[in-house]
Amino acid sequence: MFENRKYIIIGVFCLVGLVYLTRLFYLQILDDSYSLESSSNSIKRVIEVPVRGQIYDRNGKLIVYNTPVYDLYVTPRQVKIPDTLAFCRLMGITTNEFDSLMNLAKAYSSVKPSLFMRQLSKEDFARIQDALVDYRGFEPATSSMRTYPARTLANALGYVSEITKKQLDNQETMYYRQGDYIGHNGLEEQYEEQLRGKRGVRYIMQNVRGVFKGSWKDGEYDTLSVPGQNLYTGIDIEVQQYADSLMQNKVGSVVAIEPSTGQILVSVSAPTYDPNILSSRYFSKNYIKLIRNPYKPLINRPVMASYRPGSTFKLIQALVAQQQGTLFPNTVYSHAGAPVKCHGHPGSVNLYGAVQYSCNPYFYHVFRRLMYNNSETNTFKASAAGLEYWHDMVQKFGIGERLGVDLPSELKGKLPDVEYYDKVYGTRRWKFSTVYSLSIGEGELLISPLKMANVAAIIANRGYYYPPHYIKGFNKPGQGVPEQYRERQETGINPKYFEPVIVGMRAAVTNGTVMRMANLPDVELCGKTGTSQNKKGEDHSIFIGFAPAHNPKIAIAVFVENAGWGGVAAASVAALVTERYLKRRTDAKELEKFITEKNYMPAVVTSPPKPVVPPKKKDTTRKDSTRKPMLAKMAMVTPQGSAGN
Template sequence: MVENRKYVIIGVFCLVALTYLARLFYLQVLDDTYSLGASKNSIKRIIETPYRGQIYDRNSKLIVYNTPVYDLYVTPKQVQIPDTAAFCRMMDITPSDFDSIMGLAKNYSSVKPSLFLRQLSKEDFARIQDALVDYRGFEPIISSMRTYPAHTMANALGYVSEISKKQLDNQDLPYYRQGDYVGHNGLEEQYEEQLRGKRGVKFMMQNVHGVNKGSWKNGAYDTLAVAGQNLITGIDVEVQQYADSLMQNKIGAVLAIEPSTGEILVSVSAPTYDPNLLSSRFFSKNYRALIKNPYKPLINRPIMASYRPGSTFKLIQALIAQQQGSLLPSTVYGHAGSPMRCHCHGGNDLRGAVQNSCNPYFYYVFRKFLYFNGERNTFKASAIGLRQWHDMAEKFGMGSRLGVDLPSELKGNLPTPEYYDKAYRGALRWKFSNVYSLSIGEGELLISPLKLVNLAATIANRGWYITPHYIKGFGKAGVALPDEYRQRHETGIDYKYYLPVIDGMRGAVAQGTVTPLANIAGIDLCGKTGTSQNAKFGHKFDHSIFVGFAPMNDPKIAVAVFVENAGWGGKAAASVAALVAERYLKRKTEAKKLEAQVLASNYMPSLSQLLIPPKPAPVRKDTTQKVAKPVPVKPLMTSTKPTSITAIGTVGN
């Protein structure tokens, strides 16, 4: 009996011992939880940032590339600086900057390296490289910086800078970390995912003090960084730089498109800045200076500025009225009875009205369009007609975002009946006499230069357009081009109705409202001038507008130009457009006299003019209705403030 108990006790002890041995075997051999936990304390995971993709023009010329630079890191515990003042002079920083940077580094860790100076150029690093041996604790790490050899297209390209806290917090998927660089504005932001590439990971062993001790497992688990994709644009850099030169001492925009593809050839926002200013360690200083510049060089005017289209909108009026059936090419209107002034003689047909930009003609075209629905009640007729007018004009891309591949595109304003119902505090309280300034592109119409150049491309194509876009492909032209930049958008206007309008546009350049020098031999330019009301200076300096395409029967380029404060559209804007078209088609400039005039012209307002508060828009007394006058429409840009709803449009060409 006793013997049996002894064996039971021995068995229990053996069972407990075996249990402990099994558990110990599991923990030490099978379970890697503690091993991984220990590894986390001794293995450092280092993210390797890839090179961003480069950006090229349509002819494979570099627009943006990466330049090797050096980031200087400091390990506070190792720092030995015999002469702080001399060190600060060498680094081109102030003693207070030095104290601030070192304070942040010590707060982070006294034994781990942290950033001291970012993006030292090769020249700056070469200057300090030999001297760094006298200052222990500083280590250079090679990095890269965006470089812009063409010194152009700053507003369209955007820039690369450190990610903001808001962007970090708003990430859908956690990818970026504090201190990472990311594209802001322009193409750098639009195609960030493709340009940034894929990160690599490197595992390094480190001791208890955080000092690196070599690669972990000889790099078996490391992954290489993959460089971003190269972006091919439709931009023609040679013509782009030429257009930049023509817009010196001017405020405005130049946009050119290849009509058959929708590819943007030229994108000028004036005044602009050298994109290299925002690609250095002096980013903050340079950005603050640009923000404070009263001429607003950071605004990307081709897609963000809003202007009244002026007489250029007569092209749409002529097309949709023909399609409706209320206008024939042979229709003739005089000036009698029109409240609008005009510089030309009356009695034009459609071709002559486009050629001479006749205001009374399009006053009558618009009136007949609105009342063509047969409704006897003038208030109802106006609402029905304006709805049809809006829907037909909208198919040209007006009143909505076109979808260009840049952030921050504005949609402009294409008034609807509901718009005026709200403004006049009720339906059926307005009629044609309240809105006829729309007939010549004034009143509440607002468009961007992008929409106007798209109109030119649409007319050049005789009825369709492809959404304007900067991208031509990734890696090589045509590769991975998004589907939306291949699709044709139809306007619903028959081909035959474009022909008299195009004849009139050719006449405008050859013998109409365009300055004779802009009728350059060999390019067969067709165009329409416009002069957009500028309420800021009381219409003393209206904006000059031109839209057109060339050649007439085989269009290769559509172009739109806005020159603020330059007055007559047939002079400033038309001259720039003609020179840009000539340079693109001929690859040289033969119109030297016109070029000299454009380069010598200066339409920049003085700083004192910029500070003048806008003058109130003129309001016409309306005796037909006793309703409260609407408040002027809120402007999208202070320099292009729209008039009130009852303002009379008087600017024609």
């Protein structure tokens, strides 16, 4: 019995040993993966960075492409520089910059290559290529740089730059390495995953001096990189550049939308900048200059700026009130009993005339009836119920929430509700007299230019919209567009209620609040002007509209800060952009000259210099002296600062 047990134990040990020997044979003879890992001294793993996808406009014109450049990597432990000063002269850097770059490389790793200098042009690389042989530890790698031939759309496109430490640490899947490029802001960030492609890996053999000796195993373990997808946008680059030219010397925004699809045709944020300056190795210096610019060109005003919509908001009031049943096209209101003043049009008007002349008292009465649902009783209960209905209806126009545009920086804006006023004034401590400024688009309302362009698209469509978006497709138009941009959004307003509003909008352009010169032939622009109050300077000029009146092709919103009356600056820009899009040319040369010569840039107010207080002198007078030193009196006098805009 014991003899049999001994053989069983010996058999088990022999079986285990056989398993280990078999596994060892497989790993050392048959499987090359561990051999690959253990041969780091002779086999190098090279990451193949894919070509980033290009960006096109709606007509196939190139907006963004890649220019081949070279990056220079350094491995600190291998570095051998006979003459540091000569090396710095060759690279065009100072010795301090050299020390800083080397310290960063050593901090990352002394044995791994890290980025030393990026984006050397073909000419710069050709100049230093032969000399690099004398400097061990430096190795070039081909790369690419984003190039923007149209020099426009900077805020919407975003930029590509080195990944930040925070982004590296927050990766859900480990894809990026230190020194990799990644899209920041705009479409470059929004569609990063599609534009970047998929990187590949090559294994190459090299000798101890790093000289290339061919592919490992004839590329058996290599994986090919997959180029990024090309992005087609709805932008019309010709009209975009023209709108840019009209907004020179102005602060504001122009947003145009194709009503039938929701595609964004024009997206101007003024003042803007040449996107190429953030696509070079001088990125940091240029970025700091943009940050310090007092006009804040890095703000993407179409989706990030918030304004009171002014009289343009009256269009929504008219539609909501008609749907509620408290307003009809033939409803007439006089100026009597309204705390808001009008612009001087003759007599009482109906709905058509109220839109045409932008009558403040008319829409005060409209909003009052809406809030009380035709009741004359001025109670909190009526105000709260009316405001709740109004809020819910206005929200369906995309106000007070994100529209879902394909940019990472869209802000919600503000649409006040019952809860808001209860919090500000106390529960049941407010009534209609507290909120009537909403009737003319003032008060607590805050709306972005994109949202007002979308309102124009809703009216053009007679009651619905598609969420505004830049994308038209990946690799070809219509392919890969997210489903959310194909879903029709209803406002709940009966289409018949849009007709009297549109008639009034057309009359506003032909014989209303829009300056005569902006009524262009063969354009049939329907619009509404607005003048948004601005406590820090001149009022903001606003215009929203669409054209033509039937089967509209373009909806537009223009905001020009500090430009005053909406029927002048904003309406002029909108008319010219609309004409260029519909006719592909500009016939209104006089209007074009008028608006391009206008300069509405507000003066930059700098902080007053701090007063220079002279140092206190030692008091050598007797303690019982009543004489005060003259310097002490001077130190108490400070210059007054100038008032802000």
